[in-house]
Amino acid sequence: MRIHKCIFLDRDGVLNRERGEYTFKIEDFEIITGVDEALKILKNSGYLLIVITNQAGIAKDIYKEDAVLNCHAYLQAETGDLIDDLFYCPHxxxxxxxxxxxxxxxxxxxxxxxxxxxxxxxxxVGDSLRDIQASEKVGVKGILVGDKEKDKNLTAPKAKSLLDAVNKFIVN
Structure with a gap:
């Protein structure tokens, strides 16, 4: 029997501001307002917090894996080391x-x-259709945040931000 409940988190557009280009430098890594509060609420509610992120810039030779790890370390330092793990796809x-x-x-x-x-x-919790599709494949409920997919007719619950998603759909 599986025992842990978890919040899987997309990175760009959920935890840090989506810039429309690759975010791999700490000076460009802007944590979205309310993320630290949302992570604390989730952690205090007993959730594991795991980042699940595509990092295609590695495959395109725009940046190296160290850049992803440096941004993750910065995110951890700025939010109290609450994230339990990071999975990223370099392809x-x-x-x-x-x-x-x-x-x-x-x-x-x-x-x-x-x-x-x-x-x-x-x-x-993701900001794009592909996040929701991935979650559906494994039977995990998806929540869409932001307005990146606003014109799509998606059935996933929608929220303005991670904090909004936490308050509306996860811890209520």
């Missing part, structure tokens, strides 16, 4: 096909196995 179809890359679900599957996660008590 992109221009160079390599991979089941890790969302909308495929291998990153989620690996996290579920590693952390013994109860999918029925878990959520994926």
């Amino acid at each position: 992109h179809p221009v160079t390599t096909q991979s089941l890790l890359r969302k909308p495929d679900s291998l990153m989620l599957e690996k996290a579920i196995a590693k952390w013994d996660i109860d999918i029925e008590k878990s959520y994926m």
